[in-house]
Each structure stands twice: as structure tokens, then as C-alpha cells.
Amino acid sequence: MNEKELKKVIGQIKPLDPVFFKKAQTRLDDLTKPKGSLGRLEEIAARVVAITEELRPRAARKRIYVFAGDHGVEKEGVSCYPREVTAQMVFNFLQGGAGINVLARQAGAEVSVVDMGVDHDFRGISGLLDRKIARGTGNLARGPAMSRKQAVQSLAVGIELARAARREGVNLLGCGEMGIANTTPSSAITAVMTSESLEKITGKGTGIDPERWRKKVQIIRQAIRKNHPDRKDPVDVLAKVGGFEIGGIAGLILGAASLRIPVVIDGFISGAGALIAAGLSPRVGEYLFASHLSVEPGHRAILKALRQKPLMELDLRLGEGTGAALGMGLVEAAVRVLNEMAAFSEAKVSRENSNQ
Amino acid sequence: MNEKELKKVIGQIKPLDPVFFKKAQTRLDDLTKPKGSLGRLEEIAARVVAITEELRPRAARKRIYVFAGDHGVEKEGVSCYPREVTAQMVFNFLQGGAGINVLARQAGAEVSVVDMGVDHDFRGISGLLDRKIARGTGNLARGPAMSRKQAVQSLAVGIELARAARREGVNLLGCGEMGIANTTPSSAITAVMTSESLEKITGKGTGIDPERWRKKVQIIRQAIRKNHPDRKDPVDVLAKVGGFEIGGIAGLILGAASLRIPVVIDGFISGAGALIAAGLSPRVGEYLFASHLSVEPGHRAILKALRQKPLMELDLRLGEGTGAALGMGLVEAAVRVLNEMAAFSEAKVSRENSNQ
Numbered sequence: 001m002n003e004k005e006l007k008k009v010i011g012q013i014k015p016l017d018p019v020f021f022k023k024a025q026t027r028l029d030d031l032t033k034p035k036g037s038l039g040r041l042e043e044i045a046a047r048v049v050a051i052t053e054e055l056r057p058r059a060a061r062k063r064i065y066v067f068a069g070d071h072g073v074e075k076e077g078v079s080c081y082p083r084e085v086t087a088q089m090v091f092n093f094l095q096g097g098a099g100i101n102v103l104a105r106q107a108g109a110e111v112s113v114v115d116m117g118v119d120h121d122f123r124g125i126s127g128l129l130d131r132k133i134a135r136g137t138g139n140l141a142r143g144p145a146m147s148r149k150q151a152v153q154s155l156a157v158g159i160e161l162a163r164a165a166r167r168e169g170v171n172l173l174g175c176g177e178m179g180i181a182n183t184t185p186s187s188a189i190t191a192v193m194t195s196e197s198l199e200k201i202t203g204k205g206t207g208i209d210p211e212r213w214r215k216k217v218q219i220i221r222q223a224i225r226k227n228h229p230d231r232k233d234p235v236d237v238l239a240k241v242g243g244f245e246i247g248g249i250a251g252l253i254l255g256a257a258s259l260r261i262p263v264v265i266d267g268f269i270s271g272a273g274a275l276i277a278a279g280l281s282p283r284v285g286e287y288l289f290a291s292h293l294s295v296e297p298g299h300r301a302i303l304k305a306l307r308q309k310p311l312m313e314l315d316l317r318l319g320e321g322t323g324a325a326l327g328m329g330l331v332e333a334a335v336r337v338l339n340e341m342a343a344f345s346e347a348k349v350s351r352e353n354s355n356q
Numbered sequence: 357m358n359e360k361e362l363k364k365v366i367g368q369i370k371p372l373d374p375v376f377f378k379k380a381q382t383r384l385d386d387l388t389k390p391k392g393s394l395g396r397l398e399e400i401a402a403r404v405v406a407i408t409e410e411l412r413p414r415a416a417r418k419r420i421y422v423f424a425g426d427h428g429v430e431k432e433g434v435s436c437y438p439r440e441v442t443a444q445m446v447f448n449f450l451q452g453g454a455g456i457n458v459l460a461r462q463a464g465a466e467v468s469v470v471d472m473g474v475d476h477d478f479r480g481i482s483g484l485l486d487r488k489i490a491r492g493t494g495n496l497a498r499g500p501a502m503s504r505k506q507a508v509q510s511l512a513v514g515i516e517l518a519r520a521a522r523r524e525g526v527n528l529l530g531c532g533e534m535g536i537a538n539t540t541p542s543s544a545i546t547a548v549m550t551s552e553s554l555e556k557i558t559g560k561g562t563g564i565d566p567e568r569w570r571k572k573v574q575i576i577r578q579a580i581r582k583n584h585p586d587r588k589d590p591v592d593v594l595a596k597v598g599g600f601e602i603g604g605i606a607g608l609i610l611g612a613a614s615l616r617i618p619v620v621i622d623g624f625i626s627g628a629g630a631l632i633a634a635g636l637s638p639r640v641g642e643y644l645f646a647s648h649l650s651v652e653p654g655h656r657a658i659l660k661a662l663r664q665k666p667l668m669e670l671d672l673r674l675g676e677g678t679g680a681a682l683g684m685g686l687v688e689a690a691v692r693v694l695n696e697m698a699a700f701s702e703a704k705v706s707r708e709n710s711n712q
Contacts, residue, residue: 032448033455034437034562038678039651039671080708081390088705092388097698099389105696106689206390206708295395312668314686315395322394329685330670333462340461342453349444352436352562 001156003235009159010281012258016050024049024338031341032349040311044289044334051262051287052171059262059335062109062328063165064174064321065252066093066100067158067245069117070136072145073223074181078216080208083136086180087120089320093178094127099318100176103325107332109174111321114161116154117244118179131157133244140185140223144240151239151247158251159258166259173256173263174291174328175270176321177245181205183296186272188220188241190298192229193275194305201298203268206317234279242276249273254280257287264331266324267294267316271302278306291327292316357512359591365515366637368614372406380405380694387697388705396667400645400690407618407643408527415618415691418465418684419521420530420677421608422449422456423514423601425473426492428501429579430537434572436564439492442536443476445676449534450483455674456532459681463688465530467677470517472510473600474535487513489600496541496579500596507595507603514607515614522615529612530620530647530684531629532677533601537561539652542628544576544597546654548585549631550661557654559624562673590635598632605629610636613643620687622680623650623672627658634662647683648672 024046029035036042048057068090074083092098093113096105104111114129115122119136122128133153137145146154165173183205190201202217220241227240238247249265250273256263257277265274265288277284290308293299295317303310311330316323344351380402385391392398404413424446430439448454449469452461460467470485471478475492478484489509493501502510521529539561546557558573576597583596594603605621606629612619613633621630621644633640646664649655651673659666667686672679700707 032445032453033674037562037672037674038455039673041670041672082706085706088703089388092698092703092705095698095703097388097703099394099693099697102692102696103689106685106692206393311670314397316393317395318389318393326686326689329462330682333459333682336458336462337455340458341455342448342451347444347448347451347453349448350438350441
């Protein structure tokens with residue numbers, strides 16, 4: 001996929017049609033409950049109707065793509081885990097023992113692990129989608145994380161996977177990631193795309209101490225000064241201070257929006273991917289559901305920029321798609337309300353006095 | 357069950373043992389994730405360990421008791437739905453078409469509907485637990501809602517149902533209710549038990565207009581003045597300004613706590629039941645999980661009094677146990693994390709640098 005083809009995908013993302021919100025609300029108001037009493041579940045259900053343009057959408061077939069990649073900036077000591085953990089966790093995902101595997105099983109969602117650029121040779125390992133762009137990004141503190149071509153390639157992978165999901169009958173997507181040090185590029189992206197101060201949006205990641213945190217802020221500042229990412233050109237931002245898995249997430253969101261598939265996003269790193277996607281097409285926000293508010297302080301700025309209200313606040317900061325898995329359960333619940341609740345007339349329940 | 361036997365049940369409610377929290381946290385910290393990164397899911401898992409005193413508790417068998425009852429105060433026009441709707445909704449529950457049925461199916465929980473005092477003759481109807489105390493309470497604006505003996509009877513039903521659940525292998529309980537006008541006794545209970553102002557804790561229920569709301573506040577004020585419920589005697593409060601279904605909920609909570617079964621509570625009316633239970637034994641709070649913060653303004657005061665932080669804020673105000681069903685999914689997810697995630701050693705994942 002080249003940039004021209006990417007633009008074509010972006011052009012396929014349409015604004016949601018208010019008529020479908022109205023039709024959905026008419027149905028919701030006819031169900032055996034006081035009007036509006038299911039609160040945000042009703043909002044979710046109506047939006048899924050508008051996204052899919054189906055009056056009885058389904059959310060039963062659910063898939064979470066977990067994008068994995070390594071980061072050159074890990075060499076700067078910005079994380080308290082060594083780089084090897086990215087590959088080790090990929091094996092953990094494949095064996096079904098990670099947090100995302102457990103929470104996806106609980107949600108009834110498939111987990112599909114994508115090697116976007118892990119610094120490990122996985123040849124001969126089954127169950128992993130090999131989309132490796134390189135064995136880790138460049139060190140963004142010293143130069144661009146990747147070339148512009150690689151950035152487009154990472155977006156293309158996400159778009160391609162959204163298409164595969166559509167072909168395979170998936171009706172609800174989730175995204176997650178794994179990549180030691182990836183809160184660093186995510187903070188850089190957030191700083192560039194939202195203009196919030198670096199101190200405010202840089203967090204402790206997996207749990208660094210204050211000294212390492214100061215270093216992380218300094219590294220991100222250096223990366224932005226060195227690379228001059230252009231806010232008005234999100235592909236440039238992704239290339240200069242991003243990551244392969246972040247590009248995969250952004251691409252999945254663009255692809256899903258172009259195909260009218262709702263996507264539940266996870267926490268901070270997925271949010272950084274969503275910022276890139278929203279930079280390319282502001283309409284993608286209408287196709288997203290923000291599952292939760294992460295402990296990472298930059299996440300609030302991201303959700304504000306995306307105009308998303310998180311579904312939950314559970315103090316999560318694991319990533320992998322764990323929050324998305326929980327959120328997908330709520331989206332499915334909302335869709336089932338629309339499909340499975342009895343209407344007043346069917347159930348012979350009296351309406352409120354004002355309607356009689 | 358008489359009051360002496362009730363006191364015996366209350367005496368069986370023990371404080372949670374800190375040793376089990378520690379053991380649970382040791383296990384959680386050994387799982388392949390940064391320490392504490394699953395936030396509130398870890399808190400839930402640890403508390404379920406302490407409640408059950410099992411290091412690998414289960415939450416797979418889930419049951420929601422939906423307690424239904426009618427209210428004499430409905431005659432005062434405090435709701436916008438007619439009293440017949442309570443019985444109509446019971447039929448809807450039995451047919452599987454109500455909100456609680458849908459959300460319980462999504463959560464994989466059984467729904468068990470209990471007639472605590474609906475003003476309808478259900479004889480010959482299968483699938484309903486007949487525990488009818490009377491065909492609706494008395495009008496609390498004019499006198500006590502029920503006798504003290506009936507209040508104890510309603511608590512006894514809940515306790516008995518917790519015991520039945522234990523015998524039948526249920527390891528996670530939820531509660532919900534149906535009863536036209538039951539936000540009125542719930543606001544009365546909340547006012548008496550928390551000393552918050554009536555205006556602050558009285559809400560729109562199923563959606564009344566400002567005029568009816570003012571009438572509702574006045575009716576509740578009248579009920580409290582007329583009946584003099586004694587805050588230090590929660591059975592007296594339940595009898596004078598409560599409801600049969602509220603007593604059932606309070607009893608279920610007491611029974612579950614005495615048997616070390618975690619209970620997920622629903623919204624405002626369930627919260628009023630929890631206030632009665634907590635008045636009888638302040639320790640019950642340790643056995644509860646508050647699923648969500650309801651739109652009903654009094655719910656915040658209840659959760660504050662119970663020292664509970666809700667798991668979700670989804671603007672729900674339907675009742676029936678719908679929020680509890682969603683919350684049970686989160687509790688089960690938390691328990692599965694504890695049971696199913698791989699440990700660092702098993703998965704051959706490196707620990708953080710500080711531990712190496």
C-alpha cells in the first residue's frame with residue numbers, strides 16, 4: 001500500500017448518519033424499561049446501529065488484535081523491563097497465559113497476535129501473524145523511529161487486518177499492544193498531537209522510579225527537538241516518534257472505520273494509535289469506543305482530544321488489550337439489549353402514565 | 357425465623373482476615389504483568405480470596421435474585437407507572453424478555469425471581485419463587501409499611517435464599533429488584549440511615565416531572581414524621597418505611613456474608629437494602645461489591661455510607677439487577693486473572709530490573 005492507496009481508505013470513512021441514531025432510539029424507547037434508563041448502554045447500542053447501518057447489529061464475533069513491536073529507545077533505559085520481555089510476552093500470548101488471554105476468554109473474544117517488529121526471530125512459530133517490518137524501531141532520541149515508508153507499511157498492516165476481520169465475519173474489533181518502552185513513543189505522539197506539556201502526559205509506564213521518569217521526559221523532549229515531527233502530517237509523527245505496533249493500531253482503526261466495524265480501544269498506547277488515526281481522519285472517533293481511563297496520565301489528554309468518554313475507570317495500566325476486552329463485553333451487552341429485550345406491546349407491559 | 361435467630365446469623369458474619377489479602381497479593385504479584393497493573397481487578401480478586409478464604413476461588417456459578425414487591429405508597433402517585441407494572445414485569449422476567457434477563461445471559465448468570473409481595477395472584481405460574489408476605493406493603497405516608505414481624509420475615513427470605521445458593525454451588529451472588537414506587541421507600545431509608553437531606557437523595561425514579569418530584573419529597577417527609585423510624589434499629593426502619601423486596605435484599609446480603617459468598621449489589625434500591633444490612637452488621641460492606649453508580653442522586657450517599665467505590669458509572673437507573681449483572685462479569689474476570697494467568701517462572705518471562 002502506498003500513500004495514495006492510504007488516502008483512498010481514508011476517503012472511504014463516512015460520517016455517521018443521524019437517521020440510524022433515531023431509528024435505534026425509537027427501538028430502544030419501545031423496550032420494556034423507562035426511557036433512557038439503560039444510560040450509556042443505550043448510547044452504545046445506538047452508535048453501533050449507526051456505525052454498522054444495521055437495525056439489529058451483532059457483536060457476537062469479537063476479535064482483539066495484539067500488535068507487538070520493539071523500540072530502539074529502550075536502549076536509553078526508559079523502562080524497568082528489558083527488551084527481551086516483548087518476545088517473551090508474545091510467547092506468553094501464544095500459550096494463552098497472559099492477562100489479555102484471560103480477559104478475552106471471559107469476553108468471548110479471539111486474540112490474534114501480530115508481530116509488527118519484535119526483535120526476535122519467530123520463524124517456525126505457529127499462531128503468530130508475521131508482519132514484521134524490522135527488528136525494532138530506531139532510537140527516536142537519536143533520529144527517526146522509522147522511515148516514512150515503514151510508517152505507511154505499519155498502517156497498511158492494520159488496514160489489511162481489518163479487512164481480514166470483515167471477511168471472516170468479525171463484527172466487533174478490539175486492539176491492544178505489547179512493546180517494552182512503548183509508553184515513550186506514545187507520550188511523544190500525545191505531546192505532538194495534543195500540545196499538552198510533556199510532564200503532564202508522561203507517566204510511570206510499567207512502574208519506573210522518579211529518576212528514570214525525569215530521564216524519560218528528557219528523552220522524549222530530545223526526540224521531539226531532534227526529529228521535528230509535523231503535527232499536521234500524522235504519518236510523519238508516526239515515522240519520527242512512533243512505533244510499529246502503534247502504526248498497526250492506527251491502521252486497524254482506519255480500516256475498521258472504512259468498513260463500518262466498531263472498534264473498542266484499550267489504554268494509553270492504543271490511544272496514541274487512535275490519535276494518529278484521528279489526525280488522518282477526524283471521523284474515526286465516531287467508530288471508536290474508549291474502554292477505560294488508564295492510570296497513565298497522558299491518556300486523559302488523548303481521550304479529550306478524541307472526544308471520548310471512557311466506559312470504565314479501573315486503574316488499569318497493563319495494556320495488551322486488557323481494557324478493550326472488558327469494554328467489548330459492555331458493547332456486546334448493549335447490542336444484546338437492542339436485539340433481545342421485549343417491547344412493551346410484546347410483553348403486555350403498561351407504558352408510563354404520560355404515554356397512555 | 358425470629359429475631360433471636362436473625363441475631364445468630366448476624367453473629368456469624370466475621371471480619372475478613374488480612375492474611376488472605378496478603379496471600380492473594382503474593383500470587384497476583386507473581387503473575388506475568390507489572391505489579392498492580394490490573395488495578396481494581398486485583399483489588400477485587402484479593403477481596404474474593406479473603407471473603408471465600410480460598411486461594412483459588414471460583415466465580416463461575418453466578419445467580420441474581422430479583423426480589424419483587426408492591427408498595428402501598430404507589431397510591432400517592434409517586435411513580436409514573438401504575439402498580440400493575442410490577443406483576444407485568446415479573447411475567448416479563450419469567451419469559452426472559454427484560455433487561456435483567458439479557459444482561460444476565462451476557463454475564464452467564466442465572467436469574468431467580470422472588471415474589472416477596474406483589475399485588476397479584478401468581479398461583480399456577482411456574483419458575484417464580486413464591487415468598488409472598490402480603491399483596492403489597494401498607495402506605496408508608498399513612499402508617500408503617502409493614503409489621504416488625506413481616507420485616508423480619510422479609511430478611512429471613514433473603515437469608516434462606518443465600519443458603520439455598522450455597523447448597524446449590526453458587527459462588528457469586530447478585531441482587532436486584534422490581535417494585536413500582538420503590539425509590540420512595542429507598543429514599544426514606546437513605547434519609548433515615550445517612551442523615552442526608554431529603555431533597556438531595558430523592559430522585560426522579562423512572563422519570564417523574566418536577567411537580568411529582570416535589571410531591572414525592574413531601575410524601576417521604578410525611579412518612580418519616582408519621583412513623584418515627586429508629587435509625588439505631590434497622591429492622592424498625594425497614595418495617596416503617598421499607599419494602600418487602602428491600603428486606604429480601606438486606607437478608608440476602610446478611611446471609612451471603614454469614615456464608616462467605618461475595619455479593620454484587622445493583623443500584624439505588626439494592627443500596628437501600630445494603631444500608632439496612634450494614635446497619636445490622638457493619639461488616640457486610642467487606643462482602644459487597646458495588647457494581648455501579650446510579651443516576652438516582654441518593655445512591656452516592658448510600659455508597660459513601662457503605663464505603664464502597666462503584667465499579668462502573670454508566671448512567672443506569674433501571675434496577676432489576678442490571679448493573680449487578682454487568683458487575684458480576686468484572687468480578688468473574690478478576691477471579692479468572694488470579695486462576696488462569698501464568699506466573700513469571702512458568703512463562704519464562706523476565707521480571708523487572710529492580711527484582712533481578
